[in-house]
Amino acid sequence: MKKITKELIGEVSASAKESGRKRMNHNFHEKYSDPINRMINAVEPDAYFPPHKHESPAKREIFLILKGKVAVVEFDDAGGVLDHITLDAMRGNFGVEISSGVWHSIIPLEEGSVLYEIKDGPYDPSKDKIFPKWAPSEGDEGAKEFVDKVLSAFQV
Numbered sequence: 001m002k003k004i005t006k007e008l009i010g011e012v013s014a015s016a017k018e019s020g021r022k023r024m025n026h027n028f029h030e031k032y033s034d035p036i037n038r039m040i041n042a043v044e045p046d047a048y049f050p051p052h053k054h055e056s057p058a059k060r061e062i063f064l065i066l067k068g069k070v071a072v073v074e075f076d077d078a079g080g081v082l083d084h085i086t087l088d089a090m091r092g093n094f095g096v097e098i099s100s101g102v103w104h105s106i107i108p109l110e111e112g113s114v115l116y117e118i119k120d121g122p123y124d125p126s127k128d129k130i131f132p133k134w135a136p137s138e139g140d141e142g143a144k145e146f147v148d149k150v151l152s153a154f155q156v
Helices: 006-018 143-152
Strands: 023-027 036-043 061-067 070-075 081-087 095-098 103-108 113-120
Touching (some): 006 023, 006 061, 081 095
Antiparallel strands (some): 036 113, 061 113, 070 081
């Protein structure tokens, strides 16, 4: 039995805070070849998740909030915000499923936020994500401004 406990969430969250990328995951799948990837993602507000989509092969992605608050955003092909939700268990927004081939990103809004993620496998980093030209890459100087612009498109 694989358990999601307060202690596990605390350990993964502490690792995220210490990480240079301000995020950390704990995989429940034992191999990247697993047909369903399942993981805890601990994310801090300074973490940047560039918009991306899973198209070839097509993969769905499901996010369930375990702790904190995280915005999930879908974009059109030009980078405009199509839809969004703030995952926050206290407000009754528990999860979201992103269809394959849809540009999307997550934006951590509170320290110590933790998601449970489910994604179609297998995981192959060379084919997993497609990144758009209209958004900064991870590590680019314009990432914070991009996130601020996205958040200003809706009220968090």
